[in-house]
Amino acid sequence: MQKFWILLGLLLSREARTRVSYLPANESDVAIALSQIINGLRPRPLAILALPSFSLMSACCENDQGIRVDDFIQRLHRLYYKSVIFNNTELFFQHIEANLQGAIECVSLILDEPKELSERIQERRLAHRLSLFIFYWGARWPPTASAMSFEEPMRAVVITRPRQKAFRIYYNQARPTSDGELRLVNWYDGDNLGLQRTPLLPPAGSVYANFEGRIFRVPVFHSPPWFWVSYGQNSSDSMTGGRDHRLLMLLAERMNFRFEYIEAPGRTQGSLKSDDAKESNESFTGGIGLLQSRMADFFLGDVGLSWERHKAIEFSFFTLADSGAFATHAPRRLNEALAIMRPFKQDIWPYLILTIVFSGPIFYGIIAMPYIWRRRHVNLDVEQLGELCIYMAYIKEITPCVLKVKRRRVPSAPRMPEQLFEKCIWFTLRLFLKQCKWIDRIWIYWK
Incomplete structure (x- = not known):
């Protein structure tokens, strides 16, 4: 009869065993363990969902059947973690959606059974590579694959408590086969060295380096x-x-x-x-x-x-930047003067021709204008006294000794450079053809 009950106990499904929760002897042990496990992820913002209807959330339990959330939050903040706590599921989901829209990586600690919440997460399309959901509800064993499957792209971690001061960490993306099965990736022992390895979870680069067919x-x-x-x-x-x-x-x-x-x-x-x-x-x-x-x-x-x-949907980073290029036949050798004019369109040619035709004379007029203004005819023998014109040559002949006229030196007007018009025309042509070798000489004439 005793053997019958032993066999009956062994045949119990693991689903039934997950409903049996461990009653901790000291509530602070759970808070210490959870804070150290979260710290194994390296400091990142943490969102906590603590529903008041669940017994393990109670912070006022005195019979060793609850987790002191206040104690856990206090120990978590000592590790310089930013955290926000929710007791409303809808507000918690809105927080996750806001992080996904801003492409912000978010870690969520859910103190509740994963079955109902995981289905709602999938329905609201919150499963994303930037979101990590950690479930803890104090069970001895993780849920079986037949009862619950955390398929990609959802990243889920389940923390179990097989015995006092001992915690096991199960991860659904420990293998690249996408079967959704939880695998043991780490554990925490409060009586030994704490967390077995850090970081808490295996990196995606090592997991997905080989997809195993x-x-x-x-x-x-x-x-x-x-x-x-x-x-x-x-x-x-x-x-x-x-x-x-x-x-x-x-x-x-x-x-x-x-x-x-x-x-x-x-x-x-x-x-x-x-x-x-x-x-x-x-x-x-x-x-x-x-x-x-x-x-x-x-x-x-x-x-x-x-x-x-x-x-x-989820987009990856840009893996390839295309640069546009055009391949064509090698052009024949062109004259340097035609090489710059050839790309012009038909509507540009009239304006270009008018600019070349009128720019040379305009340039010549600008340079020659000062010389033209300085060419004033000065007659030294005629002086104006009001309306009277006095011819000084006649006065000198009749009164050679009485009138003494001082001789004035009239400065000679500057001479205009030779072939200035031709040089201006040539300069503008070479300027438009990007071959301005005469500019230094013309600048000397201008000065």
């Missing part, structure tokens, strides 16, 4: 030069090449995964549906619609980024 579904449509697709009866032979196709083959060989192409609806990237849906229920067509409905794994190609698309 995982098969990805990739939407594709004809979009040269990225993908060359020939549409016919046999869809398996539709892919004929393309730059991104070769890139995907290299990635598959390097990271050990396989892929299969699926035709994007409408053979487009995807656009927002025109129905009058609410903002939270916006849906897309095409390849983006397949990603949004989880019918495809990723979309590789030249996809335009917009605010509506960013809210529906």
Whole structure:
């Protein structure tokens, strides 16, 4: 009879055992352990959901059946963590949405059973690589894969308490196979050395370095030069090449995964549906619609980024920057003078010709004007006294000894440079042809 009860106890499902919570002997042990586990993530903003309806949230329990949230928050702030605590699920979800819209990485500690909340997280599309959800409710064992599956892109951590001062950390992305199974990645022992290893979780670079033959579904449509697709009866032979196709083959060989192409609806990237849906229920067509409905794994190609698309799916960083270039035949050798004029359009030629024709004479007029103004005829033998004109030569003849006239020196007017007009015309022509070698000489004449 005793053996029967032992076998019956062993046959109990793990789902039933997860309902059995451990009653800690000292409430501060849980607060110390949780603060040290959170610290293993390295300081980042933390959002805490503590529902008052759950017994483990009670901060006033005196029978060793609760977690003192105040004690945990105090110890967490000693580690210089920024945290915000919620007792309303809707406000907690709004906080996560605000962080995702701002592309801010957020860590959430949920002191409740993960089953109901994980479903609501998936429904509200809060599963994202920037959001990490940590569940703790004091159970001995994590939930089984048949009872609950944390599939990608949701990142979930479940903390269990198998015995006093001992905690185990399970992670759903410890393997690259996307099976959603929780794997033991770390543990905490309060009587030994604390946290076994830091950082708390394995980095994504090491986890996804080898996908172990995982098969990805990739939407594709004809979009040269990225993908060359020939549409016919046999869809398996539709892919004929393309730059991104070769890139995907290299990635598959390097990271050990396989892929299969699926035709994007409408053979487009995807656009927002025109129905009058609410903002939270916006849906897309095409390849983006397949990603949004989880019918495809990723979309590789030249996809335009917009605010509506960013809210529906997740974009990676820019991995390739294209620079536009044009290849043409080598031009024949041109005259230096024609090389600068050839690119002009037809509507530019009249203005260019008028500018060249009139710029030379205008330039000549600007230089010659001072010389013209200085050419004034001065007659030294005639003096004006009001309306009378006195000829000094006649006065000198009749009175040679009485009148003494002082001889005045009249400065000679500057002479205009020779061939100034031709030089101005030549200078403007060379100036427009970018061959101004006479500018120094003309500048000397100007001075």
